[in-house]
Amino acid sequence: MGVRANQGYPAENADWEVAVPPFSYNPAAWSQRIPICVLASIACVIAIHLSLYQWGLIDEVWDPFFGKQSEEVLKSNVAEMIHRWVGIPDAALGAFAYLGDAVYGLAGSTRRWQYRPWMVILFGIDVIPLGFVSALLVFCQATIVGQWCFLCIVTAIISLILVYMAFDEVYSSLKYLYLVWKKSRDTRMVWNALWSQPVPVMDEIERELLVGANA
Numbered sequence: 001m002g003v004r005a006n007q008g009y010p011a012e013n014a015d016w017e018v019a020v021p022p023f024s025y026n027p028a029a030w031s032q033r034i035p036i037c038v039l040a041s042i043a044c045v046i047a048i049h050l051s052l053y054q055w056g057l058i059d060e061v062w063d064p065f066f067g068k069q070s071e072e073v074l075k076s077n078v079a080e081m082i083h084r085w086v087g088i089p090d091a092a093l094g095a096f097a098y099l100g101d102a103v104y105g106l107a108g109s110t111r112r113w114q115y116r117p118w119m120v121i122l123f124g125i126d127v128i129p130l131g132f133v134s135a136l137l138v139f140c141q142a143t144i145v146g147q148w149c150f151l152c153i154v155t156a157i158i159s160l161i162l163v164y165m166a167f168d169e170v171y172s173s174l175k176y177l178y179l180v181w182k183k184s185r186d187t188r189m190v191w192n193a194l195w196s197q198p199v200p201v202m203d204e205i206e207r208e209l210l211v212g213a214n215a
Contacts, residue, residue: 065148074089
């Protein structure tokens with residue numbers, strides 16, 4: 001199926017399910033984003049449960065495998081250090097981040113990688129560092145604390161899955177901005193494209209980037 005040229009704004013009138021090279025699919029399609037939102041929501045609920053324990057609002061943490069080790073992890077020197085640094089428990093910080101993942105995942109159209117690059121980049125900033133931080137904290141459980149937390153491991157696995165699932169859309173937005181720069185050599189034009197402003201080279205980039213892949 002062919003792809004129509006953009007021919008201006010508003011962008012939300014052009015929610016076509018087009019593949020974005022090098023991918024064989026649209027990375028901003030709802031079929032790509034809804035699973036991210038579901039996983040982020042699950043991780044948010046888990047992180048809220050862990051943060052309630054760290055705040056002393058519940059007496060124990062559910063853990064079917066490691067028992068009281070989870071509580072030792074959540075009360076460890078590492079957890080206390082993070083609490084002092086950021087002012088809230090690390091699990092609460094994670095809950096806010098996962099909530100942001102879900103909200104950003106639902107925001108914007110299925111062409112937001114092109115028409116809302118700022119939104120996709122913020123989404124990536126929320127998702128990608130969180131995944132690596134979660135993995136690092138699990139590593140600290142084994143090497144520093146010497147205990148394991150089952151729900152912490154679950155959220156870390158979810159975080160890494162979210163990184164994998166979000167990377168393609170972030171890549172597509174960055175590629176689009178790079179093509180704006182390549183065509184124009186104008187930093188102001190790239191800045192305008194980042195913040196959803198129409199740029200003269202948009203239609204040319206769209207034809208070059210999408211039409212061949214979706215013909």
